[in-house]
Amino acid sequence: MLHAFAAPTFFMLRLQPTFPCSNKPTCSRGKGNSNSAHATMVHGKEDIEVAAKKMPYQHLNMESARNIDGVYDSFGGKLSHDGRVLKQNFAIRSYELGPDGKASLGSLMKRLQETSVQHCKSVGIFSSGFGSTPEMDKRGLVWVTRKLQIDVENYPTWDDVIQIDTWTCASGDNGWFRDWVFRDYRTGGNSDSSKWSLCVMNIQTRRSFQFLPEIRDEMECLLKVTDPVIDITKINCEQLDVNTKNHVRTGLSPAWTDLDVNRHVKNVKYLDWVLESIPLSVLKNHQVSSIVLEFRKECRMDDMLQSLSSAARTLGQSTSNEEIEFDHLLRLEDGSAILRGKSVVEAEVS
Amino acid sequence: MLHAFAAPTFFMLRLQPTFPCSNKPTCSRGKGNSNSAHATMVHGKEDIEVAAKKMPYQHLNMESARNIDGVYDSFGGKLSHDGRVLKQNFAIRSYELGPDGKASLGSLMKRLQETSVQHCKSVGIFSSGFGSTPEMDKRGLVWVTRKLQIDVENYPTWDDVIQIDTWTCASGDNGWFRDWVFRDYRTGGNSDSSKWSLCVMNIQTRRSFQFLPEIRDEMECLLKVTDPVIDITKINCEQLDVNTKNHVRTGLSPAWTDLDVNRHVKNVKYLDWVLESIPLSVLKNHQVSSIVLEFRKECRMDDMLQSLSSAARTLGQSTSNEEIEFDHLLRLEDGSAILRGKSVVEAEVS
Numbered sequence: 001m002l003h004a005f006a007a008p009t010f011f012m013l014r015l016q017p018t019f020p021c022s023n024k025p026t027c028s029r030g031k032g033n034s035n036s037a038h039a040t041m042v043h044g045k046e047d048i049e050v051a052a053k054k055m056p057y058q059h060l061n062m063e064s065a066r067n068i069d070g071v072y073d074s075f076g077g078k079l080s081h082d083g084r085v086l087k088q089n090f091a092i093r094s095y096e097l098g099p100d101g102k103a104s105l106g107s108l109m110k111r112l113q114e115t116s117v118q119h120c121k122s123v124g125i126f127s128s129g130f131g132s133t134p135e136m137d138k139r140g141l142v143w144v145t146r147k148l149q150i151d152v153e154n155y156p157t158w159d160d161v162i163q164i165d166t167w168t169c170a171s172g173d174n175g176w177f178r179d180w181v182f183r184d185y186r187t188g189g190n191s192d193s194s195k196w197s198l199c200v201m202n203i204q205t206r207r208s209f210q211f212l213p214e215i216r217d218e219m220e221c222l223l224k225v226t227d228p229v230i231d232i233t234k235i236n237c238e239q240l241d242v243n244t245k246n247h248v249r250t251g252l253s254p255a256w257t258d259l260d261v262n263r264h265v266k267n268v269k270y271l272d273w274v275l276e277s278i279p280l281s282v283l284k285n286h287q288v289s290s291i292v293l294e295f296r297k298e299c300r301m302d303d304m305l306q307s308l309s310s311a312a313r314t315l316g317q318s319t320s321n322e323e324i325e326f327d328h329l330l331r332l333e334d335g336s337a338i339l340r341g342k343s344v345v346e347a348e349v350s
Numbered sequence: 351m352l353h354a355f356a357a358p359t360f361f362m363l364r365l366q367p368t369f370p371c372s373n374k375p376t377c378s379r380g381k382g383n384s385n386s387a388h389a390t391m392v393h394g395k396e397d398i399e400v401a402a403k404k405m406p407y408q409h410l411n412m413e414s415a416r417n418i419d420g421v422y423d424s425f426g427g428k429l430s431h432d433g434r435v436l437k438q439n440f441a442i443r444s445y446e447l448g449p450d451g452k453a454s455l456g457s458l459m460k461r462l463q464e465t466s467v468q469h470c471k472s473v474g475i476f477s478s479g480f481g482s483t484p485e486m487d488k489r490g491l492v493w494v495t496r497k498l499q500i501d502v503e504n505y506p507t508w509d510d511v512i513q514i515d516t517w518t519c520a521s522g523d524n525g526w527f528r529d530w531v532f533r534d535y536r537t538g539g540n541s542d543s544s545k546w547s548l549c550v551m552n553i554q555t556r557r558s559f560q561f562l563p564e565i566r567d568e569m570e571c572l573l574k575v576t577d578p579v580i581d582i583t584k585i586n587c588e589q590l591d592v593n594t595k596n597h598v599r600t601g602l603s604p605a606w607t608d609l610d611v612n613r614h615v616k617n618v619k620y621l622d623w624v625l626e627s628i629p630l631s632v633l634k635n636h637q638v639s640s641i642v643l644e645f646r647k648e649c650r651m652d653d654m655l656q657s658l659s660s661a662a663r664t665l666g667q668s669t670s671n672e673e674i675e676f677d678h679l680l681r682l683e684d685g686s687a688i689l690r691g692k693s694v695v696e697a698e699v700s
Contacts, residue, residue: 074424075441075511091425094467095460095616099609106607110445117444121509159471161425251601255626256633257456259449266445276605280651283606301630 077118084224085167086119089185092160100348102155105275105288106268108162109150112180112194113267115166123221135214140204142262146175147197149235149292153190161185167224170216175199206298237294237340240310240329249276250333252305265299274328274341277309282324286345289323293341304333312342322347427468434574435517436469439535442510450698452505455625455638456618458512459500462530462544463617465516473571485564490554492612496525497547499585499642503540511535517574520566525549556648587644587690590660590679599626600683602655615649624678624691627659632674636695639673643691654683662692672697 077088088111096107120126120133127137136142156162163185168178176198183191200209258269270293275283299305313325328341427438446457470476470483477487486492506512513535518528526548533541550559608619620643625633649655663675678691 075439076509089425093460093464095463095610095618097611098607099611099613101611104607110443113445114443117508158467159426255622256630257448257454257622257625260445261447261449261451263449268445272605272607275607280606 079122083123085165086115087165088115089161089163092156092158094158102157106271109268115164116178125218133218135218140202141200141209143198144201145295146199147294150194151290152192168222169224235292237342238327240327246311247277247279247309249307254301273307273330277307285348287348289344289346291343293339295339296337299338306331429472433473435515436465437515438465438468439511439513442506442508444508452507456621459618465514466528475568483568485568490552491550491559493548494551495617495645496549497644500544501640502542518572519574585642587692588677590677596661597627597629597659599657604651623657623680627657635698637698639694639696641693643689645689646687649688656681
């Protein structure tokens with residue numbers, strides 16, 4: 001099925017929800033139980049040295065050379081775990097708030113993208129196309145999103161600073177995941193999480209592409225070997241029954257400003273389109289606590305799209321704990337699917 | 351005419367293009383020539399002390415109390431000129447780039463908004479509604495944009511850090527301006543600039559509102575008294591002749607995620623709509639070097655809009671220096687104007 005994907009440009013890998021924070025380290029070098037869902041295994045120092053020899057582009061700049069009186073460095077993040085994890089802080093800005101006064105889901109999603117690129121740059125394998133390595137760049141290859149899941153328990157608000165920890169690992173012959181955990185920087189509070197699955201696509205032919213050993217070797221310095229705590233490839237979005245659909249938003253079309261540097265529609269635009277099919281009456285007093293998007297096909301500048309959603313299940317009876325599950329379908333007017341998705345919205349605590 | 355405005359939420363004041371940088375100070379305390387277009391006059395220390403006594407909410411926190419190991423502080427900006435100027439740095443993120451690989455105009459515009467709010471917060475008069483002071487908040491008042499102009503010579507790209515300097519001053523009985531200069535933080539290079547004109551609106555009635563002395567006093571700590579080097583109130587957008595319009599984009603409508611915390615359509619959404627009427631063939635190899643937007647009326651969630659533009663004038667013959675001026679009109683389907691605008695686009699140097 002991988003060859004069917006040609007979705008918006010993005011980067012890598014899968015989330016391990018029990019990511020080690022400074023208080024509760026769960027990640028230990030060269031140790032791990034591959035049968036335990038919560039066990040992790042990271043490369044030992046020897047592995048890193050071997051990998052480093054293979055990689056002419058790698059510069060593990062643990063102390064960033066980009067520091068300009070501390071300010072610039074704080075914008076670029078910090079490597080840890082031998083360069084396999086990037087930690088980056090972001091302030092929530094006024095323009096990112098939605099009508100509920102909280103950061104929008106889209107604004108959080110954008111930050112995940114940025115940390116992926118910063119991670120590649122920090123370890124010295126950044127080339128062009130935002131996430132493409134030099135070996136990928138030679139071949140005109142870019143990352144595309146195959147699937148993503150974002151779970152948010154607490155949305156930050158203006159002037160909050162969030163810390164994002166991110167790492168990456170390979171999956172099968174053709175896939176990569178990127179995992180993120182984000183938390184309140186000041187309190188180190190409860191973390192939210194995101195998992196992202198990607199494959200490589202040739203930008204000229206817009207077709208997915210098998211991984212070459214040269215690219216695998218080049219990315220070795222990023223790789224954090226972990227068992228899949230949650231295997232995103234096994235999460236499938238239900239097929240929405242278009243005949244019983246509850247909500248539909250038609251006449252959607254990308255603008256020039258919705259395109260990224262690879263001239264693909266930005267990921268966050270797809271998210272916005274999906275959210276537009278949730279009824280306003282629900283959006284006004286609910287927030288998205290979880291969303292999964294599964295990309296099937298890329299849309300082009302002059303395509304006209306429809307966003308459909310169907311309330312699949314309602315959990316809870318009172319306003320305070322009401323949860324609604326939605327199935328989503330974004331499709332071209334001819335009926336072909338751009339993406340399938342599912343989301344859970346829950347009543348906001350006022 | 352002020353009472354006709356009820357546009358998106360925003361903040362304050364006018365730009366003085368010759369803003370003092372560290373190399374060329376043009377701003378001096380208690381000194382100024384009100385007849386000279388380039389002279390500036392700033393309150394002396396005595397004025398500040400008098401003003402401070404009037405303001406129970408004011409805390410001139412020149413050394414921010416928000417500092418958490420340097421990171422958080424760098425996100426919040428720094429006051430200078432007795433608190434009348436805020437300097438704030440921002441990194442350009444991957445998600446802010448357009449298809450030309452440069453930061454979009456919208457992403458720069460958003461940063462201007464953020465510095466306004468940070469300025470109010472830094473001097474201790476931040477309340478709610480993002481820019482509303484406590485006295486405004488008591489009365490249910492918010493800032494609305496009346497007019498704005500942004501001039502950009504050089505668009506930054508990914509990982510660039512821009513420094514924005516911003517200050518504010520009053521204009522007439524009912525208006526305020528906010529001025530910004532943004533420049534490359536690393537090189538201190540050529541600065542671009544923006545001017546923003548605002549008035550106060552009652553959020554319940556959605557009507558503009560006369561300034562009360564209590565609000566004026568409260569804002570005194572922010573005020574930088576300068577002559578209007580460029581008086582934005584005198585810049586008028588041409589009336590676009592809808593019969594000879596060249597380009598039109600119909601079926602535009604705000605989504606829930608386009609609303610800000612005051613439930614107004616975000617400023618940047620208006621900008622996006624305006625840009626959507628510029629032909630794709632032009633957008634593909636030109637960049638906006640200047641834009642003026644003049645807000646007439648607010649649009650609501652269920653409004654359907656049209657964005658019209660007309661190429662008013664073309665300057666230059668060769669591709670390398672070609673400049674095109676556009677007149678813009680954003681209107682409801684019943685024909686009533688939401689905003690008028692004009693822009694200059696110039697051929698991008700490849």
